[in-house]
Structure formats: C-alpha cells, structure tokens
Amino acid sequence: MPHALLLKYPGTNCDAETERALSVAGFSTQVQPIATATPAHVAQAQLIVFSGGFSYGDYVMSGRLAQLETERFLGDSLQKHHADGGFLFGICNGFQILTKLGILPKASLIWNRSERFECVWDRLVKVSRSCPFTQFLPDEFELPSAHAEGRLVCEPGDAQKYLDHGCVALQYADNHNGSELRIAGLQDPTGRAMGLMPHPERFLRPRHHYDPDWSGDSDWGWGYYFFKGAFEALK
C-alpha cells in the first residue's frame, strides 16, 4: 500500500480532511508536525503532501517560513525524494510552499487581484495530459477555492514557457484571482510533483457540491480523483 506523509506546520489547518481524502483513495497516511519530522519519515513515503492552511500565519510571503523550516528539519531530502521518483502534492498553502521549495517551476502566489480572501467554487480546465494526479478527471470540472494569496505570477515569459513545456496542469475558466495565463495548478515536467490553489479534499463526495442537482459523477466528487490518480500511479 503506498504511504503518504503529510507535513504539518504551525497554522496548517486542512490536514484532517486531506488525510481523510488520501485514506479514502487507498493510501496509508501519517500527519507529521514539522518540528519532529526527519528525513527518515520522507524516506518511508511514496507521496509527500502539503495541505492547506496558513503556515506560520502567512504574515510574510506565504509559504516562505515553511520553506525555511522544512529545509532546517529535512535538509534536501524532499529534493532527493523527488529525484528518486517520489511524488509530491501541494494544495493551496501547500502549493505556495512547494513553489518556494523549488520543486515546482519558479512562481509566486501573491494577493488576489480583488485584494481580498475569496471562498468560491472555481471552474477548472485540465491542460497537461502527463499528470498522474489529474489523469481520471474530465477536461473541465469544478473545485472549491478559498485563499487570499492565490494569484500566480512569474518572471516575464516564464508562464508561457510553462504552458509550452507541459508544466501547466490546470487553468481557471474564470480566473477570479487574476493569475498569469489563468494558471491554477503547476506540475514539474514529469508530473510527479503537482500543486494547485483549489481544494480537492473538500469535494470528496457529491453531497459536498453546493447544488443538490449536481450530476457530474454518481459516486465521487471531482476532488477524489486527484488522490485516486496518485494512488493508481504509485500502487
């Protein structure tokens, strides 16, 4: 059974529901507070997960302190995990952390164009076809989002490069937060590392859709398929 390690920082708050999603998809799971995490924990896992929340309050650039603390406790073991074929998945604040760790293509997630926190369902478009996380998802689907700092920006020209090189996993249909090229999720060229702003773990079952007449899938919410996709690729 593939094992998933979820790293928890002070202020991480979506760990319980993300662990539930991993477990429903088939993973054995472990939530590990960062202060007691070691490279040995990383070595035992096939998937490292960074869940949503406000690590260290996000009072400085979101994800930045979590990056520094991760490097302090885990050194380069995450990079090594990745190079050795391991998977990494970052959701919301976890996406922000993964971009800071340099495992995903270089980008920053800054304040939304509206300059406010927005809890809203986003319509998403699947772009990359090489991402195990999105392999079971349709071309267009919905997920709930909730963030203040989700607007993806890159150095000039980078966003187009990511799109051209298959590193854009998901785009927004409506682009509430004003991201460059409507980018909602990034992956590395292999697809083994992925991050996105919306919250797949919050749409595990059909009843968690806002509309009781939703008929996209009879058994599961779209979010389930991210975890299922990773599980099938790793099992």
Place this chain on the structure above:
Amino acid sequence: MPATYHTIPIRDLNEQALAQLSHDMKLSLSTEDMLVVQQIFRDIGREPTDVELEVIAQTWSEHCKHRIFAATVDHSVNGQTEQIQSMYKTFIQRPSKEIMARKPGFVLSCFVDNAGFIRLDDKYSVCLKAETHNHPSAIEPYAGANTGLGGVIRDILGAGKGAKPIANLDVFCFGAPDTPQELVEGHNIIHPLGIMRGVVHGVRDYGNRMGIPTTSGAIQFDPAYIYNPLVFCGTAGVIPQADIAKEMSPGLSVVVIGGRTGKDGLHGATFSSAAMGEASAAEDQQAVQIGNPIEEKKTLDVILEARERGLIEFVTDCGAGGFSSAAGEMLSETGGNIYLERAPLKEEGLQSWQIFLSESQERMVLAVKPENVPELQRLADTFQTEMTVLGESNDSGVLRVWHSGELVCELDNSKLHEAPTKHLVSVFTPSPAHVGLALDDSHLTDDLKEVIGDFAIVSREPIIREYDHEVQGNTVLKPLAGASADAPQDASVIDIDGSDKLMSLALAILPEWGKTDPYAMGVGTVDETVRQLIISGTNPDKIALLDNFCMGNPESPTELGRLVECAKGIRDAALAYGAPYVSGKDSFYNYFETERGPVNIPVTFLCSGVGVVDDVQHVCGAPLRHRGSALFLVGYTEDEIGGSVYARRHGIVDARVPQTDCAANFVTYKQYYEKALTKGLVLAAHDVSEGGLAVAAAEMAFSGKAGVQIDLDSLPSQHGWSNYVIPCFAESTGRFLVEVDEDMADMFAQAMSGRPCARIGGTTADDKLTFKAGGRVVLQAGIAELKHIWKHGLTPYY
C-alpha cells in the same frame, strides 16, 4: 522578579471614600458592593491587597456574574406589578430543566461548563456557544472582533476535556453603511462603514487562520447601533461523550499552554460592564486584547491531541479575568497554589495583579497528573508552543496566589460567589397594535424592489466570501447555493467525522419587532430559528437553543421592561417547542451618552439553534430545483405588518407585530417533518421571514432554475386582510414556502392535511416572479432584475 502589590486599607473608609476607591481603581463596583467587600475584610481581620480587590471586582462584574439577569426585578405592565426573582432562573433555567426532564438523554451537560452539549449519536456530542464582543469592537473593530471570535473558540476548546471546533457563526448589528457623517455625533466614534469593514476583517483573519468554517450569520442595521455596534461570535464543537465530564482533584499540576501574558486586556470584564462614553476610546484601549490566531491554532492542536491521549483531567480557557478566573474555576473547591513568577510574560514590569488578571489571548489552562506533564511537554514542543506548570491543586480548600515567595492573594471563594443581589425596577407599556391600516397596494412591484434592496434583506455574499465556509470539508448545506452558488440558504448542515448523523445550525434576530412588541419578538425569534432548523432537515425533537441578549441601560425601567417581556416570550416558545436553552450570554450597558442624551440600542435578542439531522437524505436546501413544480405555503398569513421591513421603509410604527402560536406551529412542523420531508416529498423549502412572502419567493428563485407564480388569494389565513400589501410583505411567523415535484403534489397535500397548508402556485419557465390576486397580476418582476438588486446591495460598501 519581585512581587509588586500593595495593601489597600479599606476597613475604615466611609461610603464616599469607598466609592472613590472603586472609581480610581476602575473596579466598576457599586457603593453597596464596596460595603460588602469592606465587611468581608473586616471579618477576615486584615486589609485586602490590590490583587484581591481586582479579583473581586472581576468576579462580581456584570460580564462574569450576570447580576442583572440574577437581580430581583419589580416588573409593571399597565400598573400591574409582579416580582421576578432572577430572570435567568425564571425564564431560562427553569423552563430548560423542565424540557430536559421531558427528554432525558438529549442534553448531556448545560449551565455548568463553557458550552451546552447535546447528544448527536451513541458516541458523540455536539456543543455550541455564542458570545458578544461589543465594547472592544466599538473602539478597535478589527482587534475587537478578532479576539471576540478567538475567545469563543477557546470556550469550545475548554468545553468538556476539549471539544473540536467545527463551525463558526457571526452576527453583526451596525449603523447603516451609508449613514451621513454628520449624523454620527461625538468625537472618536468610528463611522459604521469603518466598523463593518474592521469587524468583518477581524472575524475573517481569525476564523480563516483557525481552519474553522464560518457557516452561519446575519447582519442588522439600525441607527442606534452606530455608537454601540453588536458583534456576536459563536462556535460549535464536537466531542466524544466520554470526554464531557471533567473533575478536579488534589495533586494535579496546573499548566498554561499557548500565548504569553502581557498588559493587553486589563480590566476587560469590568470595562465591558459599563457604558461607553467619549472618554472610552482613549482610556480603555488597553482593555482590547491583541489576537494571534496561529498561537491559538497550535494550542488547539496540543489540546485535541492531549485529550485523545487521555492526558487531560480538566481544562478551561483564560477568558475574562485571565488566570484569576481559570484558576478560580479549577482550584476554588479543592484548593491549590499558583506561582505568578512562573508565568511567561510578553514584557517585564507587570504588577502582580496584572499577571493574575491579564486577559491576554490564546492561553488555555489544564490540570494534568504530574506523571503526564512530560508527555504534554513533548506535545507542546511538537506543535511548537509554550507550556508552563503554573501551580498545583491540593486539598486545602483555599486558592493561594504567590509571587516570588510572597502571598499576594488568599480569598475564601465561597464568600465571593455571594455577590449582593441587585434590585431593579422595570415598566412595560404595550404599544398600539393596529390592524386594517389603509396601505397602498397599487405598486407592489416597486415595493418589492425597495424591500429586497433594504440592507436587512440584501445578500451578505461579499462578507460570506471572505470567510472560508468549506474548510474541514464537511459543509453540506452551505450559506450560498443554487445553480451559480449565490442564492441564500436557511440553516447550515455539517457532516460529523465518524458519525452518520449531521449537525445543523440556524439563527434569528429581529430587533425591529421589539420596539413595539418585545414579547412577540422573543417568541418570533425562537420560532424562526426552530423553523429554519426543521425545514433544513433537523429532527424537531433534537433541537437546543442559545440565548444572547443585548440591551442599553438596565437601570432605565422602560428599557429593562422590554427585556423582561422578551425573556417571557423566549421562555414560552422554548417550552412549546421542547427546545431547551443550553447556553447563553448577555451584554448590558450598550448605550452611549451624546450631548442630546443617551442613545440606547434596541433590546436585541439573538437566538441560535443547534440540532441533529438524522440522515443526510433529510437535508433540504432553500433554492428552487426546477421548473413545473408545485409551491405550497405552510402556515397562516395574517394582518401583521408591524416590525416588517415594509413597515420600517414606510414609517409605520403602530401596526400589529406577528403573533405566534408555537404549540400549533409545532404540530405543523412535526407533521411536515415526519410525513413530508423525511418521506422524500420535498424538493426545497425556505422560511418566510424578513421581507415576507414576496422576498421568500424571490430568494428561492435566485437559484436560477425557475420562475415563480403565486396566487395571493389562496394563502391560508384565519382573519384575512384588507389589501394585498399584507400577503406580500407581512412577516407572519410559522410559515415556510415549499417546492414539491408536480408528481408528488397530491401526496404532499395529503401529508399536510389538517394543518394550515395550501398550494399557492408553482415554478415556471418564464424567469419571472408573478403574484396574482383577484384574477389579475398585482406584482411582476424579472428574477434577474430582482437578483441584481439583492446581490449587489452591499457591494458598493465593500
């Protein structure tokens, strides 16, 4: 650090000097109180320390002791006087105990802990608590609201051996955001728009960072709230039933976890028990605490993990009164020692009383067996928060507070709980309550556009979106729904991990009604809460309520008279619905002295309800589902335009406010629940409340899935009406509008037989709201146009 305290001679002071001392030390104690304090120390045979006086002042503060709800009140109505011995016992506790006796096993704990607990299933319990943070929010809206929510979350963390917070609710009462600046009198008064933005952001930044979904809320606007905005914050939690009971015993270590102690939040409890004046802003800013949600999140992580590992014997929050109230709660019976020099401080130079009474945020106090201290310390280290052993319990029966080897406080707690009973006088004179007023029903469409754009009705979407209502992944019935997730909902329903039952939350607040008929306000508010819960899928026999009262000056007999009448109403309604009050809170002195006299807030009653949804299949939302359905109205519509949004917009102040027959309503609700809702006959249901039937029908149609056609002549009514304003805009209680599939319509009518229920129309394909009467169209508007007015009512201010 040496102890810094003083002995304060009071035994030989005269009344005037005692009053002066209370004033100088900001104790907020009356002369009568000070005389009792003096006697306590004459009996002990020594002078008090400043620490002891501060402890007594905060223990006896209105905030902590609820002395007005415990007072003896001589209440007169039309010259008839009755004496009420404690409004709390008479109107809240006694009926609740009566209901609990009728329903054994439902309420698992109430009146003793931080929150009331009800049974969810065989294993779990859910609890709810709501508080106000009014005075701090008036002075510093962001920090005031921030710490208001932080405080009520800690109440839940300190409920039982540590409940897990699973939902927040917030209710605000403000001056209108478009209030002209010149109408805001006095210096240092923050404009309602500034209050609103600051408060919303304060709640947002705490709730979101804590990872607790904010699923329910409401806003009311009234000019009287300009000076005294009301900020209610509530939190619901879940806990295994086995972890509800907690008990102190000798030999436990008393531990503080979380934030450090500082000078922020001094005199918070006594400050909130006095009126606001223009001097408040400058003088009382130190009474407002500074919030740090991440510190509280770490503390939450430690407590929930420690509870699961069985490390906690007792836990309570450090709220009003800080260590003094937490230690008092834990050690007043067994006895014990607290060592102030051990408390981690934010800064040097705090005096002894400041350490003991500071209301610095994010601190929780636990009692653990000494052998479990190392494991708790490891948990604190793991989650990167601070933990300190502050003292221990013993079997002396006396709480002793030490500071660097000196005894700074030694009080026999049994004496402290005997605060002198207040004696108050209240008067209520019923207002005129006319029916049959000549109202112009020739432009109902324009009236609807006006009512639906009123601040009391418009969408709270800009605020709702700033709060994460989906975190934890369990929100089944969300605050916004419909085809484009922007139509309103009544109750919210939350999945509970590990259970096949769900928790529901609803609330109601109708301050406008209380201006003419506070009894009807009390009853109607409870009715609306219960009604929303049941039509959203809650089992009618599994509902518990919270009472939160706010008012102006209780020493004003007419103001207090309205409160008494309201309290009578909520007693009667609770008894009829079999829904006990399991927790509550009150806030007084919400009035402001302007140059032209005092501005009192209207007597305000927030009713929050928590219930159990037995099966996810019973969950039912408000937005319309499809075209071609039948629409039924349940409940009588009567000539009761008083208190309505329509009446307020038209300056009508003497019309009858809706009267509620709770006993009859409850028969109807139960029949609806048992024979229609849980039998799968219902597509959608929405309560008819503020704005009346026209607003309710439009709101359902905001799902974007259908239009509505209604025949006003078919509404159930006992006494009828003389013009069509009534069926459109009267806010008669006990009503809800139900969408039923055409194929089920006959079965539904059959299921509701014998109750006030009629088919009044259906859903249409024309995307219009159409009301007919006497065979002609009397109101018609495009759903899109109405929705635009409703959806964007608050956006210009946001």
